[in-house]
Amino acid sequence: MEIKQKTGLGRWVTGACLALGITVYAQGVAAQDNSGRMAKGPIVIDLLEGLEWMRCSVGQVWSGGACRGTVLKAPLEAADDVILRASRSSGDGWRLPTRKELTRLAEMNDAPPMINETHFPGTYRGSYWTSNRNRLLWGNHWVVNFNTGHAYARALPRQPLAFRLVRDR
Template sequence: MRGGVRTWLAATVLLLGAAAAPAVQRCDPGARRTSPAERFIVNEDGTVTDRVTRLTWARCPVGQPWDGRTCQPGKPYAVWFSWREAQEAAAEARLAGHADWRLPNIQELESIVERACVEPAVNTEVFPGTLPNAIFWSAGEDPENDGYAWAVDMADGATKSVLKDSVTFQVRLVRGRPLVFHRSEAGGDEAPADDGIHDPTNPDLGLLQRPEEAFAPLPKDRTGAPDWAAALRQGVIRPRAALTDGEAVEVRDDVILMKDTRQMPWVAFPHDIHSRWLACANCHDAIFVARKGANDLRMDEILRGEQCGRCHGKVAFSPFVCERCHSVPHEGSPRPWW
């Protein structure tokens, strides 16, 4: 049962938001659309079916009724959920004559993100009820911290690991066979999806490689995830500076030692391994100011997907593998460390 304090808080936030100018979705007109309207079959019952994944989605977030044309605004305490409440809402859903609705997994949520747009990063013609800064729960728990679950921030489409007890996130229901990004268990003989773009008779559509097969030659960290830095040092992978041969990577070999870590071991930031992957302009100065002492690094910001979290936890190792960064024990740090 939703508490009175929560209802008051939600209503207060809604009133404050109403006083501000409405946000306008921003899209890059030159970017390729990742969720074009043509990819979806619009049903008359407030749902859409994705031609690519074959999943059927509720067009409105839970708590925003479909009126036959669009999503009506819902009361804040009816559209905001903790992770446990999101699971309960999915189990209780009876929508468009079906009772098999569920929370989407994180890959399914990512599949409907419109990468050409922000605030929200979704096709608003297909999903008209999406607020500019809505965060949607997935069914997936963070395997490295049982207090966290995965969610997608529709402000920019970023995937985040967030506290399950957070109570201001939303739910978009899905039904259909769960999406898995590899060939079918039957050996790839499942009929390819008709997405309106690719030739469904092309046999190469069924040749997607399993992640575990692709990552098998790579060294692993203690969590079993690929250790990309070790793979680079061992020569298992060889990133290029550009698509064309002959361009060299500009590598810096200095290490920044960060000592403001209290009882945790100090953090050693190696420019070497980062500059083998990234040009300086990827980080400076939009994410980090290139000046000693100018950046206040905070774990809460990193876990929210900012600062180092722009990459770590997404395309680089998880920020919960603490020893990868906190690698320099000092007099006040615990012994042994890891």
């Protein structure tokens, strides 16, 4: 996916706490659940898909067993800067998930957010960017909404939405 950076992009991330800081590691590893995922400090390892997820949304920091801080919501053009900052603080390989990858995190709970809150505490109850464009409406992108648990292909790149990053294991 290619995202063009434009001037003024820093304004979306300057005020946000992007210490994606995988700085505080919990001791040990949580038990694996039936999804094939296990939590290890600020990371959730998906053993079946061979992925590592950031437990916290971009803008939050893993501390004391929880995601603290405010979720950054920014237009899609901020993705390159978000990924660069994540790489600097947490190592290389971070990227936007595909629609398929992010949709796998959605769970039908009794109430939002529609995600495993043990693995992903403090998840924003709204839409998260994916790396997929809508093939029929070229200007729109796919997002996954954790208020409903569904994916939608009608997000415009200028909309301020949340980010959750993933990398291959």
